[in-house]
Amino acid sequence: MTATDRRVREVFIELSDTLVDDFDIIEFLDRLAMRCSELLGVSACGIVLADHHGVLNLVAASSEEARLVELTQLQTLEGPCLDAFNSGRPVQYADLWDETARTRWPRFTTATVEAGYRSVQALPMRLRDNVLGAVNLLSTSTGTLSTETITLGQALADAATIGIVHQRALARQELVTEQLQTALNSRVLIEQAKGFLTHSLAVDVDEAFAVLRRYARANNRRLTDVADDVVQGRLTLPTPGPAEHD
């Protein structure tokens, strides 16, 4: 269930390797979401960030189901991620079928249980006194995560925070806001490119993202740059063949 120390080390090295000068924030956060579910033994992971309206936006998810669960939270304005964001503290629910969870978040628990998840843990993404967003961990089984796992989860959430604010010495609050806006704007750009490709390649949204990512990796380019070129009509991506599906 839990990761070996060696694997944990490998992941942190992998993450720090991506924090180079010209790094891609969306690529980094998506990778982090995937590694979170792997290392923490949870089924899925989603990362949300707050914009200047104080509204949380989904920036990364380890799977399509996790994406839908996160979007439910953001649309119904209820759920552990919002609580963790508002309180700045971890929120844990061992069983979503539990009466207290259902009373607290009626729409969230219904949607999440329907998607096949039974327990949830939300960790705040904090920079000093400032909460930037939250990391949400979903499990298909009931039960709480061990203290050790939560500590590791919080370390990964902190890594996500560093990823967002790493580019400069962030002594100043306005630079944090600026970096946050850049991350959210990158996400907007990628959504536009995904939508563009659903039409031009006649694929669904997830496949569109896979096509974008494959092209960016194969050509060693940033996802956001590729997305920009696609939306501006400067780059035409080939229709994926059946063998290319991952």
Place this chain on the structure above:
Amino acid sequence: MTACARELSASGAGLALTRNGGLLEPLLATDPETGELDELQFGLGEGPGTEAMATGVPVLEADLSGPEAGRRWPVYTAAVDGRGVHGAFAFPVAAGAARMGVLSVYRRQAGLLGPDQLQDALVFADTVFVLALDRRRGLSTDLDSVIEAAFVARRAEVHQAAGRLAAQQRISVVDALALLRAHSYSSGRSLREVAVDVMAGRLSLANDHGAAPPTGPHDPKETGPDHVEKEQEED
């Protein structure tokens, strides 16, 4: 603009928009002096606003007469020297690849905006973005609806739908967003609902430069990509 300048305790604020992603043209300013500060930037091709437009990221300069600003924009800072303007802040009026312009705020005193003022400025920029979209479609909408639209403007579905429309109609994402917004306005449905229908292929918006949608928003029949293709060819 005046409200924006007041909230940010600025001496002035100016708005410049591009036509079809080209050069920035100053459109509004709280006063002639601010207008000139904007004109100079776009005329010289450098300055915080020009940079915010090029990068899509807010540019915050605490002091235009400082050495750092001088290195960054040598010609512009020289040109505005002695005008008594120090703080200069530029916010992209944009969402993803849809860059419409830049909102510039100038202050007499040196120093950065406070965290709350910074958040306010970003909300102003979002509101201006929606107003500029509406202007493009010739809509005159009430402020409540604009603020509401600015609020949902970052939702993933809205931008997926804008990208999809841009590909379908061979238009820019700016025009695609304007089209979505116009449809939302004329049908009385939320931007998000319209976007979800576009992504599901239930709604195809023709770029007719009018506010009226070509097909009913409640079309019960699912239309596949093939159908959408055909509609596009008829354009």
